[in-house]
Amino acid sequence: MSNTGRRVRRGAVAVAWLFVIVALLGLGTWQVQRRAWKLDLTARVDARVHATPVPAPATAGTDDAYRRVRATGYYLPGRETFVQASTVRGPGFWAMTPLRRDDGSILLINRGYVPTRAALSPTPGAVTVTGLLRLDEPHGGFLRDNAPADERWYSRDVGAIAKRRGLSPALPYFVDADASDTRTGAPVGGLTVIHFPNSHLAYAVTWYILALMSTAGFVYWLRQERLRPDHKT
Incomplete structure (x- = not known):
């Protein structure tokens, strides 16, 4: 060379x-x-999670994730959606129940963990729910896509759930409820895992x-x- x-x-x-x-x-x-x-x-x-609850907003962005909010309205019984969950209590489902607010809008409330799909009786009359604002989960979970037609839900896809249940107008996020409902057989709230x-x-x-x-x-x-x-x- x-x-x-x-x-x-x-x-x-x-x-x-x-x-x-x-x-x-x-x-x-x-x-x-x-x-x-x-x-x-x-x-x-961490600051949002431990802050004083604020009224649930009309919309939400990334800066609102895990913000502590409160909402008042009436649960719509018989329109729950069960989303597969893996929790400290074992495998089961999140019980997603629509809450109609005074302004007519509908907010999906994750009332908490239940071990099996079963008819639930939400608290009758006006209720005030406090919990953490969670952003929509439109892409499925557990490496599987949601199958609304077959009632197989692997993520809390607000848009798809609202469409399947005929909920309108639905807010574009959901709320993980605190552990406030202590009735026997009621969903167990307050199980949100916050880990980055x-x-x-x-x-x-x-x-x-x-x-x-x-x-x-x-x-x-x-x-x-x-x-x-x-x-x-």
Whole structure:
């Protein structure tokens, strides 16, 4: 190989190696930023969960997730939807019951866990429900899509449930009710799991270690190249 060819090859290897090092450093820094974002998210959600309940809004966005809200209205009996659930009490279902508010709008209330599908008798008359605002879950769950026609529900898809039950106008979110209904056989509320996995620090350390190892390998390669007999030829 000619001297020019060797220099081109060495240059290409050096550029590629430096690119890998920079990419690894970038990935590590990105994970550090993600960790900061996750810690901030956790703190904001924790503040919402323990805040004084506010009236249930007409709409909701990502900044409203897990906000503590309250709503007053009348349950619509016989129109429950049972959504598959996995809880600390074991497998079962979430009992989703529509609540008609005074303004005529309908809010789906996740009254809580039940072990089996069964006819439920919600509290008659006007009730005030307090709980956590939860965003719509339109994409199914448990690696399966909802099958409304077959009454198989794997996620709390507000739009699909409202359409199936003929509920209109339905608010675009649902509420996980607190554990306030203590009647025997009533759904068990207050089982919302709030958990945001945060392994970003471990990922960042891994990327930085790989960057350090790549840098050490690059330095070693440079020294070996300089010792080659043809380095100066």
